[in-house]
Amino acid sequence: MGGISFQKFKYLLFIGFALTTFGAASSASAQMYKAGTDDGVPGEEMFQACGFCHGNQGQGRQRLDAPPIAGLQAWYVERQLNNFDNEIRGMHAEDLPGAQMIVINGILRNEATIKNVAAYIETLEPGGPPMMRGRGENAVPEPLERPFNWESEYAFLNPPAPGDPDDGAKIYNSMCTICHAANGIGNQTLGAPNLTVLAPWYMERQLEYFQDGIRGSDPQDVFGAQMLTFAKLLADDQAIADVVAYIDTL
Ligand code: HEC
Ligand code: HEC
Incomplete structure (x- = not known):
């Protein structure tokens, strides 16, 4: 990742911290070195690591700039995951959201896992309820404000x-x-x-x-x-x- 800006660096630290703290990636990353077979991690299991940013039903989390992906066609998801993996997408200094996917792609590792998670995403129903904050009766849709700074003309489109x-x-x-x-x-x-x-x-x-x-x-x-x-x-x-x-x- 040559030419990484300071802003990007700070941001990636934030994401790394969030993922470790919430353990979102832990089950999936525990799998990644086990991959002695060509089967890959099952799609639903892998998706837990995606849900932290994309929402538990793939409904998206705007505050993390992570779009809804539920119902996207598997062939398209596969292509994008490969694009991030091959650093064809997400490398521009202004593209902080894309940089998240570059980081997360490290846990996907093999082709079979990419196929499995893409196939699972296609089965998810689009338009799931927004992610909530709080429990029970006190639960409210989470705020849309980013928990980090992103200084860019692309950060707030008006x-x-x-x-x-x-x-x-x-x-x-x-x-x-x-x-x-x-x-x-x-x-x-x-x-x-x-x-x-x-x-x-x-x-x-x-x-x-x-x-x-x-x-x-x-x-x-x-x-x-x-x-x-x-x-x-x-x-x-x-x-x-x-x-x-x-x-x-x-
Ligand atoms: C750390 C947060 C984060 C995690 C974890 C994450 N993503 Fe993303 N993902 C993003 C963001 C942010 C974008 C939007 C990039 C952009 O705006 O260009 C994105 C974009 C994508 C896209 C492109 C969508 C499109 O319509 O082109 C796909 C596909 C995707 N992610 C799949 C996944 C999968 C599968 C996983 C789990 C293995 C995952 N993501 C985990 C943050 C994340
Ligand atoms: C010549 C064919 C073609 C035309 C015409 C076209 N698109 Fe696309 N569009 C594509 C392809 C192919 C992709 C996928 C790019 C990739 O794989 O990264 C795409 C991707 C997109 C995306 C990103 C989707 C995502 O999930 O990230 C948007 C938004 C979009 N197109 C909107 C439009 C709009 C609006 C128009 C008309 C102004 C348009 N497109 C015209 C072929 C086209």
Whole structure:
């Protein structure tokens, strides 16, 4: 991990601390050296390590910038896990959220485990309840504020006005359906993922990442490269907010 910024370093310390403290990764990491066979860790068991950030049902945890992943297609999840593993995604200095996945990928290790956890994620029902804080009657949805500092223009996205789904529909239908399909569920042959299971805040950031080449500009990232072209066609932050507001209705 050459060229790591001080901010990233501090952040990774925080995550390392959180994971050790809450023991989220301990059962999975205990498995990783046992992998004498080619079977890999079972998907559900492996997912416990993911749930700390992505939510226990894959519903996402915005405060940790970790998107909902429940219901994402297994082939797409596999590709992303390999992209993080091969440092094709998540390496840019501005990409603190992506850096988390680079770190966590260390516990995945073998191809079979990646396949198992990807297959499990596809079976999870999208739209699970938000993660809660407190117990019983006192439980409340956890706050969205980050427990750490992330100083970046990508940290808080502020479009000039809330997204307009009608304007977004025009953009989507002229530029996005060809790969992500009219109903947003994607197209495996073209490698385009299902967008309907994603969170608006996450999609907005990814579109900005693609626009600025923070994601998709590695020469090995053939699928991400397709998005670079189309994200650049989105005129401004308002266009991004609009198209995402439309996708959210699908
Ligand atoms: C330390 C927190 C953390 C842990 C633990 C974690 N993730 Fe992530 N993951 C993230 C963040 C943050 C992102 C968003 C990266 C971005 O915004 O580009 C992400 C992104 C992803 C993506 C890309 C989603 C997409 O739509 O492209 C996948 C797939 C994923 N994680 C799977 C996993 C799996 C499987 C595990 C468990 C083995 C796991 N993650 C564990 C924080 C985490
Ligand atoms: C030429 C085909 C193509 C077109 C057109 C296209 N996309 Fe994509 N899109 C892809 C592919 C392929 C990926 C997966 C990239 C990867 O594997 O990293 C993707 C990924 C994405 C992601 C990230 C998903 C995630 O889970 O992280 C978003 C958001 C997205 N596209 C939105 C759009 C929007 C909005 C449009 C229209 C403005 C659009 N795409 C047009 C092919 C396309």
